[in-house]
Amino acid sequence: MKKVLHKINYFKKDFGSTQFAIYFITSFLFLFFLTTLPSTALSQTLLPKAETAFESQLPFNTEYIKTQKIKSITFDIIDKKDLQVAEDKGLLNYYEFNKAGLITRFYYTSIIKVIQKEFHTGPKYHKRKLVSNGHSYTKNEYVYDTVSTNYFYNEDNLLKLKRYNDGSYYESYYYDYTIDEKVEKEKRYKETNVSENKSEFRLGGQYLISAESYSYQVTGKNQFKKTCMNDEGRPYKEIIYTLNDAKKTISINEQYTVAWITQNSTFTYNAKGQLTKATYKSNSNGDEEHVRTYEYDTKDCLFTEKQFKNGVLLKEISYVTDTYNRVNSYIIRDPNNKTIRITKLLYQY
Numbered sequence: 001m002k003k004v005l006h007k008i009n010y011f012k013k014d015f016g017s018t019q020f021a022i023y024f025i026t027s028f029l030f031l032f033f034l035t036t037l038p039s040t041a042l043s044q045t046l047l048p049k050a051e052t053a054f055e056s057q058l059p060f061n062t063e064y065i066k067t068q069k070i071k072s073i074t075f076d077i078i079d080k081k082d083l084q085v086a087e088d089k090g091l092l093n094y095y096e097f098n099k100a101g102l103i104t105r106f107y108y109t110s111i112i113k114v115i116q117k118e119f120h121t122g123p124k125y126h127k128r129k130l131v132s133n134g135h136s137y138t139k140n141e142y143v144y145d146t147v148s149t150n151y152f153y154n155e156d157n158l159l160k161l162k163r164y165n166d167g168s169y170y171e172s173y174y175y176d177y178t179i180d181e182k183v184e185k186e187k188r189y190k191e192t193n194v195s196e197n198k199s200e201f202r203l204g205g206q207y208l209i210s211a212e213s214y215s216y217q218v219t220g221k222n223q224f225k226k227t228c229m230n231d232e233g234r235p236y237k238e239i240i241y242t243l244n245d246a247k248k249t250i251s252i253n254e255q256y257t258v259a260w261i262t263q264n265s266t267f268t269y270n271a272k273g274q275l276t277k278a279t280y281k282s283n284s285n286g287d288e289e290h291v292r293t294y295e296y297d298t299k300d301c302l303f304t305e306k307q308f309k310n311g312v313l314l315k316e317i318s319y320v321t322d323t324y325n326r327v328n329s330y331i332i333r334d335p336n337n338k339t340i341r342i343t344k345l346l347y348q349y
Contacts (some may be wrong), residue, residue, distance in 0.1 A: 043067070044301045044325040045345075048294050050249040050267040053278035057106065066101030067328070074346040082338035089142055093343075100157050107148035115141045150201075156181065163191070163201070170201070171209070178216070182226075189209045222247075246273055272300065301325050312336075 047061035075093035080086035089111060096105040122134045144169070152161040158181060163172040170193055176185040187208065194204035211231040218224050223245065228237040235257055242251040246269075255261040261284045268277040280290040291308040306316040319330045332341040 004311070040044045045327040046276040046302045046319070046322070048278075048302065048305075050252075050265075050275060050278065053265075053267070053275065053292055054280055054290060059099075060095070060097075062101040064325075065097050066099070068324075069099075069349050070097055070101075070347055072096045072348045074348075076346060080340050081341070086342070090144065098153070100153075102153060102157060103151050105148065105150050107146055109144045109146050111134065111142045112145045113143035115143065117141055165201075168193075181214055185211070185213045185215055214215045244269070247277075248273060270296075274300065297321070299325060301342075302327075 001255075019341075036093045043061055043064040045061060045063070045064055046059055048059050052059050068320045073095045075095075077091040077093070078086050079091075086237060088141050091109050091111070093108045094106070095103055098104050101309070105287065116138050117140075118136055118138050120134060120136045124131045140148055147164075147166045149165070150163045151159060152163075154177075156159045156177075158177055159175055161172060161174055163170060163203045170191040172189045172191050174185075174187045174189070175183055178184045184194075188210045190207045190209055191202040192206075193201050195202035213233070215227045215229070216224055217227070219240070220242075223242045226239040226241065227235050228239070229235050237254060237256050240251075240253045241249060242253075244250050248267070248269060250267050250269075252263075252265040256262075261282070263282045263284065265278065265280045265281070267275060267279075270276050274296055276294050282288050289308075289310055293306045294302060295304040297303040299321070301321045302319050304319070305314040305315075307317075316333045316335070317330055318333075320328050322328050326347070327345055329342065332343070334340070
């Protein structure tokens, strides 16, 4: 309960709005009572993993999506700045899944232009007596861009094609695998869509952007090396993966063979094998360190995530789950820009 009250005071202090204070109080009290109920054998919507810790997409739990027969999730987004009224700008994220619980389509909207329009109202009369003069006001109208990615899988449910689309631009990644299901080849193409219906894709031109291949070598009981080669078959980077006895990744060390650039990631787990901390360090753009920390509630569902850059808190994300361990909403607080983003999840089955 102390953790819940701390969150309420935290947001109330920075965004002292009565409306949003009530929203936070009811949301987190609801969450508290849910998390004191007996634990179920169900899994959870989100499952942080080392491999996707620093990716922008949420870490969906494939097995949970599959067992719950979730077909899609729509993320409805509302933004609020400090001391300003919350604004629904019509932003959303959308995910589709197949029967195996794997993502088949993802798209998001972004604002590319804001048009400020002026509106006028006439004077108001009551029994022929002027009550108020007419006035003018402005209102923002938004022009959106939709960026989407489609995912295709082979018979073993391994990703074989990922196609990115932004307007008329298409970029695709094709993957081949080794016998033990590691990526062996990756080819990246710029493609054209010759379909008259732009919501459908029919391949026209295909232009190779890059081609890479990978080889693997066991270097210890819980360690292996991945060698990355360019389209001429020349090695340009080596990656050392180290696992714990539970076969979870505890470190990834990348070294470019002809440069001084290094990229190192480390991962920490609790006694239940849940990821609690991910750290990424790189000198590719000066010395940078990114850290993500994760806390879980009494039902082992993701409760809070914090994101840091060079020791500075960038985002704090609070998740609200229901009795089925399903994430209903989450709140992203940006302490530097004094903003919050409230996202509600709408499920389709």
